[in-house]
Amino acid sequence: MINGRKLLNGAYIDHDIVIQQDRLDDPLQTCLLGKFVEGKHVYRQTFIIRSYEIGPDKTATMETWMNLLQETALNHVTSSGLAGNGFGATREMSLRKLMWVVTRIHIQVERYSCWGDIVEIDTWVDAAGKNGMRRDWIIRDYYTKEIITKATSTWVIMNRETRKLCKIPPQVRQEVLPFYSTRLAIAKEDNDVEKIDKLTDDTAERIRSGLAPRWNDMDANQHVNNVKYIGWILESVPILVLQDYNLTSMTLEYRRECRQSNLLESLTNSTTATKNKLKAELEYTHLLRMQADKAEIVLARSEWKPKQIKHKSSS
Template sequence: MVDTDLLYTQDYRVRAYEIDAQQRMTVPALSRLMQEAALQNVIQIGMSYWDLEPHHISWVLTRQQIEVKRLPDLNEPIRIHTYPAGFLRAFALRDFWVETQEGEPIAQSASTWLLMDTRTRRMANPPDFVLAFNERMPPREQCLPRISGQLEKLKATDYQEDYTVHWHDLDFNQHLNNTLYIQWMLDPVPAAVLAERQLAFLDIEYRAEGQLADALQSEVQEIEPGAYCHRIFRPADGKVLANAYTRWQY
């Protein structure tokens, strides 16, 4: 594991409400566990939403890649590790590792975040007290590879579901919860794929915030067997809220 005092580790047991028909943890549930671990980590190190609120800045997730080796079973004890992994210009990097209690890898994830000015809703440069954490970051070679390259964009719609953002879909910033983007993107994938294959890789790019009462469309295009492009689209203003790519395996 990485050499940093910023590491956060949590033991967890897969709950019944987090599994699918195969009694395995779903990828949306796995992403929620990662989000919770990240929140607890920034609370622990003093960089949480509430610590930054007096400075009128807040963390925003912009991109995440999740690589799944296998999905844990109902009631299986697992362990999650997360840590801030450095800065790339104005962006902050964060890694996640999920494993069994015996250390068998289950999933890993690299993510990219930025600081947003909560008054203007625009990107803010990290202040000095945030950049000071760079001295405590793990060595670059111990971290996951940085996310690079552009996502392939959806060009046609093979499958679609419509959604309306309701109160219980919002996070504490009153925006559509990040993990619901993932769930809604996966929902239109054909049931045969969801039942017979496992999601092996997800790359999601967050572009805009969903608001209460927004009418949204989740669109999916199969670009080759076992590979899909996804997007969340708001017809009212033509804005794309998120793009994603997924790869599935038997």
């Protein structure tokens, strides 16, 4: 068994697809497989952008990128041989009923791929302070090796039963220590580390209420998948911005869990608008909160740049 797939007579099998070992250089075949590069410090996986992963402008979305980052991270844990019986948890974490939860993620997008494009994602981990873990990613165009997206995130450990944060046990630290890499996907000077201003009913320009999580929004850890929050955050962004601008940067700070029974509100406020003859850039602050008691779920900041208009050539 390799990366969750059976190995039979030298061939990788995934359902009815058989991938011969002598064809592993073909990106159409290796999209189902990941591999370690540079020793065991970097895990690399290749993906083809599917038709259901693109938005109205026929390119991948921020949610697509976040889903692929999450998939690569989980496959990294599985392929490392550390996976226990939890969702992304190591064996020692599973024994102690622990799980990873993300507290902050920052992603910078140079461009979004189109349907049928092939991307290559690298991911690695490192310590974050005394009691956290940092995970970074880089997304490249498979053929040109152009870096099109960078991301960094911070994770802590939570007890699955008490839902309380706890320190990383020494046994878990020893498991992940051999995989640590000190490199950075985003340089410190380029990372968005500024505090995100909180929004209220008085400061928010737009409020969208009545957002209800569905059963399919829940993940294997029995809380709303963190990628789902992005869609709800964008519910309160002006439609003209969604149509005419690309989301080029997003920072999310996760405050608490959300369950299916919770009803949510999405708040948005414009913080900057810089315009000149060459470009117009927008920045927004967001808050996703419980509708009943106004408890904060996610604070976020987004940056937008106008989409490039493709002019038709005259005949």
